[in-house]
Amino acid sequence: MTLDFLNELNASQRVAVEYVDGPSLVIAGAGSGKTRVLTYKIAYLLELGLKPWSILALTFTNKAAREMRERIETLVGPERARGLWMGTFHSIFNRILRRESEKVGFTPNYTIYQPSDTKSLIKSILKELGLDEKEYKPGTVAARISEAKNALVTWRDYVNDGETYKRDTYCKMPLIGEIYKRYCERCRQANAMDFDDLLLNTYLLFKYNGETRQKYAKAFRFILVDEYQDTNFAQHQIMLQLRDEGNRICVVGDDAQSIYSFRGAKIDNILKFTHQYEGARLFKLEQNYRSTQSIVGAANSLISCNEEQIRKEVFSENEPGQPLLLNVVYSDVEEGEIVSHRIQTLHATMRLPYNQMAVLYRTNAQSRIFEEALRKKAIPYRIYGGRSFYDRKEVRDVLAYFRLIVNPNDEEAFKRIVNYPTRGIGDVTLAKVIAVATEKECGVWDVLERPKELGLEVSGGTLSKLEKFHAMIADFIRVRDDADAYVLGNRVIHESGLYAEAYRNNLPESKEMQENLSELLNGMHSFVDIQRETGNMEEAKLADYLSEVALLSDTDDRETEGKDMVTLMTVHSAKGLEFDAVFVAGMEDNLFPNAMAMNSRRELEEERRLFYVAITRAKKFCYLSCAKSRFRYGSMDFCEPSRFLKEIDKRFIRLEMKTAQKGLNRGIGGTASRFVQPVDNLRVAHSVKSAVMTSGTRRLRPIPSNHDVKTEGEVRQSLRSAAGVIRVGQHVIHERFGEGTVLSLEGTDDVAKARIRFTNMGEKTLLLKYAKLKLMD
């Protein structure tokens, strides 16, 4: 292996990659090869002889981490990339905290609370304090607590801070500190951490355990961070804690694409990076390889209106391209029509595939109109956003059982399922159990274990119901560490009564429940299989599964990956993506920029950056549209064009006068397309994928019965795989494992597996459904 791959970089990318002697900041304009620099730099470090486990690479999404790993593996080979500490901030810190949990007062099996758990717990606390939910809105309280944690303010700091108290009093919520305190106590009681705690507790771990901090600071010889403009204060501080002599850290980002400050991201982290890290080198990547000159020019002129930024000159040497086209239409409906019409035209005349087109909007509510318009023309589309798979009630119920089994003191999980399916344990009993737990400062499970001792006062009948529930969970706990996640999960679904619940009647929604349950089980099955295949059978337990799903993002979706469909999504979720043609819809004042964000310059600048992100997603064509009226909250709203439109240099934008009236209802070729069946449209529900949940099917598949846990497939000579028909003796290439020969085949359909001997990696059994195999010969 040589350093030849460095030749694939341009000059500025290359210097950024090759500087490894100290801290550096890489300001990477949109489309300038930011991720490329990161991946090549990691590959370079590996080539220099750094051990994979001494490199820490942090991203914001699982998808980004996965893609980076894949790219590194192609550069240096999978075996040399193994052991890299690469993942999201949360997953890496979770990994550290699981090891060190005792030092921060948790046990290693702690639960990760989802935002919904947080909200529910806050509601309980409000009730206990006798506070009115109208004065103390749970969402607002949760946001305050989250804000505090991201600023590394513990509840003790919070209640001791007079300024904060004044501010809360001014907002008529003087008791936020008290709620924060109770919230933390209850989390501890339940052995649970929320997303913010994963950061805060990592910080506290390092702060109060010098040795531990040093251990990690020394272990990580080089730290790399992607999308640094999106880091919050906590993340930034933890990076500082991990500083070791040499300060070898490289952060990459684009201040112009900072669009998450409303969630606590501090743009200052990147703006002031070079001041905080003494001697930090600054590299700028200014050549855009993605877009035409018009698109880059338009984006540049827009962003130059922001005061707060690191000046840079992004340029493109691609073709000039056509200017941005702006359409002003009368209504939101017409906007839908004109956009879908253009999509149709681009597809028919320019031969643009649908998956190279995206409709971007500021708010999710705008999606509906486009959905309707596209469906009318039978254009396939997918929508990102909305409810994720794990937000479904039935899925959350199952996961609550899992959580309780792994961490029986998980109060929120307990609340959710103690009486579901119905067991005659009502709200009153529930409240009593929790009250005793809080009173005695123990977990809910302790109360179930020793109800009398702890003074739980319930009737004999109620007690026996609780005992029954306790016995069931205890049964599961007994096998928790032996059975694999799938086997146990399957048992839980049956023995808890959830299975019966889903199959009780024949309503359409129960059918959906059944599908979701089986999809969840499928996901667990593949999780276990993949762990087994990769030799991690010891990490295929329920706890491992839970830990992984808790931090899974839903943005990446393998199911519709590669399908030829138009993408509909918010501008926020489009960050990091690119399309040949991009439609930015709803370019009106009060919508984009959003009315809520027009109170301060800072907020307006963030909206402008958001628009910048939208434009720079386009490779060739960028269409803007703006309606004069639209329905909002049930009534007609008259709108003015967005102020941002005027900020774009006239050379790069053109107003298209064509109204939608003409030529609209005449489809290409005069076909009356409105009668075409709305086929092939998929709502992608931001659902969960990757190794844990990749089941590529929505087909109804019966849940295997209790005893039919694993079907041993008969020996076969050939099988259908994702890549085609595969047979014994076949030569294949695997993305990570390289070349190999098929030794044997077993199972069918979703459980079809191939035993393959790889030239460099030895023998492996792979699930055909997931293994990315290329067939040779």
Next chain:
DNA sequence: ACTAATAACATTTTT
């Protein structure tokens, strides 16, 4: 304990 009716609400949301 479940259903039906009604009130409240509604930017964006990588984990």
Next chain:
DNA sequence: TGTTATTAGT
């Protein structure tokens, strides 16, 4: 307008 959460009623 459309959804979601709470509440009242059986």
